[in-house]
Amino acid sequence: MAARIYQRPQSAMQSGKARTDEWVLEFEQTEARKADPLMGWTGSADTQAQVQLSFADKESAKAYADKYGIAARIYATPPKSLKIQAYADNFR
Template identity: 60%
Template sequence: MQKARIYQRPKNAMQSGKFRTDRWQLDFEPAEPKQADPLTGWAGSGDTREQLRLGFPTCEAAIAYAEREGLPYTVIPTPTKTLKLQSYADNFR
């Protein structure tokens, strides 16, 4: 049985807003390693669950889904957000 990971999506480094960072995501850990295709050289595997990502409004909803479906899961806690407050004058010290 594949293990599921439940985590909150981090903010993309290329965005300044916080769009969709409040949603929780459930995806599956890879069951087999990726192998290079001999014809094209692209990496791939026969595991189709790796392509599945489910979104939930809360962590509790994601946990309830995993328990209802009988999936073993791991909840990855959200890292604390730290702000580095700096004034413009600090650039010239």
């Protein structure tokens, strides 16, 4: 059972920073998704892929994975880079 640990990114739909300080442990899929013959929806019998656990910090997420024998990979948060622009830059 493999999992990945990452910090929740900021939503592209809003400018707020709610829940961006949380770390998430998310299980990876173990089987491929299949299309349902009747409805055409995709799904699988893998229920672990639906599980997301939230933690306050990276160390507690890693400790949880170690306690239960979960092989977890930690993905570092990419640094944020701001491109400072002024409206007057459009007319240079």
